[in-house]
Amino acid sequence: QKEVEQNSGPLSVPEGAIASLNCTYSDRGSQSFFWYRQYSGKSPELIMFIYSNGDKEDGRFTAQLNKASQYVSLLIRDSQPSDSATYLCAVNDYGGSQGNLIFGKGTKLSVKP
Amino acid sequence: EAGVTQFPSHSVIEKGQTVTLRCDPISGHDNLYWYRRVMGKEIKFLLHFVKESKQDESGMPNNRFLAERTGGTYSTLKVQPAELEDSGVYFCASSQDGLHNPPLHFGNGTRLTVT
Numbered sequence: 001q002k003e004v005e006q007n008s009g010p011l012s013v014p015e016g017a018i019a020s021l022n023c024t025y026s027d028r029g030s031q032s033f034f035w036y037r038q039y040s041g042k043s044p045e046l047i048m049f050i051y052s053n054g055d056k057e058d059g060r061f062t063a064q065l066n067k068a069s070q071y072v073s074l075l076i077r078d079s080q081p082s083d084s085a086t087y088l089c090a091v092n093d094y095g096g097s098q099g100n101l102i103f104g105k106g107t108k109l110s111v112k113p
Numbered sequence: 114e115a116g117v118t119q120f121p122s123h124s125v126i127e128k129g130q131t132v133t134l135r136c137d138p139i140s141g142h143d144n145l146y147w148y149r150r151v152m153g154k155e156i157k158f159l160l161h162f163v164k165e166s167k168q169d170e171s172g173m174p175n176n177r178f179l180a181e182r183t184g185g186t187y188s189t190l191k192v193q194p195a196e197l198e199d200s201g202v203y204f205c206a207s208s209q210d211g212l213h214n215p216p217l218h219f220g221n222g223t224r225l226t227v228t
Contacts, residue, residue, distance in 0.1 A: 043219040097169030
């Protein structure tokens with residue numbers, strides 16, 4: 001059973017702090033890794049994707065990938081109350097078609113003003 | 114550019130009835146995916162269309178579920194007959210060329226309640 005594990009939270013950080021979200025995955029063949037943000041009652045929104053080991057930065061967001069440890073993380077710098085949402089980690093199912101993603105249950109982030 | 118749209122947004126049906134969900138992908142997107150989230154569980158893949166062909170239907174739970182994409186445009190997902198465990202949020206997503214630039218764009222989902 002291929003799985004993606006995330007701490008469900010809630011993770012609470014003060015405004016302006018760094019929020020660190022973590023994810024581990026079981027499928028060693030996975031090649032593509034995604035972070036989605038989902039506000040309550042809304043659709044998942046892609047915020048970051050990473051394919052290679054190391055860091056990838058986009059504005060206040062940094063995704064980090066370590067394939068040897070099967071670990072991917074998302075850092076949010078200068079956290080804002082508007083960042084409060086559930087963050088979903090997803091990895092591709094190596095044995096499936098493109099877009100066959102395995103999702104974690106998500107980590108709920110709360111940024112306090 | 115219009116996003117992925119899904120109809121209806123909510124549906125409440127009785128066990129044994131039939132429900133049809135519709136998804137209109139972003140115009141020009143050949144790839145269309147169905148996912149669902151059952152209460153308390155993670156979002157799970159159901160199937161993937163490339164144009165009108167089923168590329169991967171490994172996630173379809175059983176033969177009560179039928180997905181179609183006639184003409185390679187919009188898609189429907191029919192559940193017949195519905196069971197209580199089918200309750201959840203059904204998401205549709207589309208992409209132009211699979212996982213790479215851009216990846217999946219999701220619709221707002223259809224919340225299905227089977228009573």
